[in-house]
Amino acid sequence: MINRTMRRLARLLAIGLAFPAMQPVAAQDTGPDAPPINDRGQWLPSSVPTSDDVLRIPVPADYNAPKGSFVLVGGRLFDGTGAAARPATIVVQGKRITAILKPGEQAWPADAVVYDVTGKTVMPGLIDLHTHLTYVEKFDAGFQDAINSGADSAMRAVSRxxxxxxxxxxxxxxxASAGDVPFVLKRWQASGRIAGPRIFAAGQLITATGGHGDGLGTAPENPLGTVRLASGPDQWREAVRLQFRQGADLIKLASEYSQAEIDAAVDEAHSLGLPVTVDAETRYIDMAIKAGVDSIEHPLPRSDAAIALMAKRKIASVPTLVPYRIIQRNSGGYFGSTSRRFELNETTIVEMMRKMKKAGIKMGVGTDLVTDWIDYMPGAYIDExxxxxxVGFSPREALVAATKTSAEILRMADRLGTIEPGKLADIIVVDGNPDEDLNALERVTTAFVNGRLMLKDGRVHPPAHVEKPMPKR
Structure with missing residues (x-):
């Protein structure tokens, strides 16, 4: 009996369960390399136009393309590739950048609209990789009604x-947003009917009963909910398929989960051609790495071995330091969360980001602005x-992370993230030199999304109504 007890204790000690103060067992390089995402477009010749999202669905050649052309003249171009800014003229036809001209060259359509941007910087539009467009503005007596209202969720999203x-x-x-709201808004924005950024939607956050995100007060089967609860590998696969059916560009998972559950979800998502990102911590990051996820959100604790494996397997990260700074400064700490049972403060989050940079992990920019934190923009993005x-980037390199690198994490680098001929015309004009002084991003004067003017003189520029002739008798 004593020998059996001693053997059991030895096993517990070996896996780090005997004493809570012990470090969790570090991630081991025993799992397979990240399973490849099924390239569902491999059967399409390059001549076949596809949708401008991760799904790459065949579409007509002029799909969602505006008419006409425009030119940006007189500015300095920061193209997002990492090259130094330079004087240049940018030519756009429809939704695509067609030429980058040297100053003085005039090779554009005669009817093109010419914008004089002298003294300003032209650059790729910024990308935010971690948003929740429909999140409630505050947790008060009426927040439950706000969560369960699709109309309320949509209006919050449009405002943001x-x-x-x-x-x-x-x-x-x-x-993670409410029900079908992000997918509806994605379609409306893509067609030019509402002004706003492109939306790449994950749909509902998939987590287990009691996992991170469970507790927002929505029933497990609520179609308007932000969270989808799943239990067991089969339900995790089904939850992934439900997001794919809606039109998801990626899948978002959150701990806590079993290895079998996250293995099933990642396998299902990759078979459908979708990347997977996770909100996870400690041993759950080890499990996510083993499952082959594509990116990991937040600066939450993980072992040095896990960081090394992330770098080896090219698993990206979206650090999101801003929300933790807001929480720390407003509340003094991250309290009351069963999924945040570890030390988390301004020192730990910076140190985690610094470790990931040193390891060579690809990092993109995300803000995770929930409740009313959107009011901190653009300062919150600049703070990120x-x-x-x-942690060691230059201002220029930080802007590359916000554009080119973030587009790579989106799996949209062939169309977004830089200003080059052939890319989609997502362009902003900044009054100043943001590649030298990030504070210049407080002065964005103009924005084009998909070749459409959507911000003019710093104000949202909604699409004008085009009259349709009455039918003739």
């Missing part, structure tokens, strides 16, 4: 879309960029 646009953000990755500078 305008603020993002005014801040120079032309693409957002929505990583300053965090990149704090």
């Amino acid at each position: 879309m305008g603020i993002f646009l005014q801040s120079g953000v032309t693409s957002v990755r929505d990583v 960029l300053r965090a990149f500078v704090e």
Whole structure:
């Protein structure tokens, strides 16, 4: 009996369960390399036009393309590739950039609209990889009604879309919003009927009973809910399929989960051609790495071995230091959360980001502005960029992370993130030199999304109504 007890204790000690103060077992490089995402477009010749999202669905050649052309003359171009800014003229026809001209060259359509941007910087639109467009504004007596109202959720999202646009953000990755709202808004924005950034939607956050996100007060089967609860591998696969059916561009998972559950969800998402990102911490990050996820959100605790494996397997990160700074400064700490049972403060989050940079992990920019925190824009986004500078990026490199690198994490680098011929015309004009002084991003004067003017003189520029002739007798 004593020998059996001693053997059991030895096993517990070996896996780090005997004493809570012990470090969790570090991630081991025993799992397979990240399973590849099924390239569902491999059967399409390059000549076949596809939708401007991760799904790459065949569409007509002029799909969602505006008419006409425009030119930006007299400004300095920061193209997002990492190259130094230079004087240049940018030519756009329809929704695509067609030429980058040297100053003085005039090779554009005669009927093109010419914008004089002398003294300003032209650059790719910023990307925010971690947003929740429909999140409630506050947790008060009426928050439950707000959560369960699709109309209320949509109006909150539209309001936030305008603020993002005014801040120079032309693409957002929505990583959990209410029901079908983000998908409806994605279609309306893409067709030019409402002004705002492009939306790359994950749909509902998938988590387990008691997992992170469970507790927002929505019933497990509520179609208007932000969270989808799942239990067991089969339900996790089904939850992924439900988001795909809606039109998801990616899948968002959250701990806590079993290894079998996250394995099933990642396998299902990748088979459908969708990348997977997770909100996870400690041992759940180890499990996510083993499952082969594509990116990991937040600066939450993980072992040095896990960081090394992330770098080896090219798993990206979206650090999101801003929300934790807001929580720390407003509340003094992250309290009352069963999924945040560890030390989390301004020092730990910067140190985690610094470790990931040192390891060579690809990092994009996300703000995770929930409740009424959208009111901190554009300062919140600029603060996130300053965090990149704090851990060793130059201002120019931080802007590349906000554009080119974030587009790569979106799996949209062939169309977004830089200003180059052939790319989609998501362009902002800044009064100043943001590649030298990030504070210049407080002065975004103009924004084009998909070649459409959506911000003019710093104000949201809604699409004008085009009269349709009455039918003739």
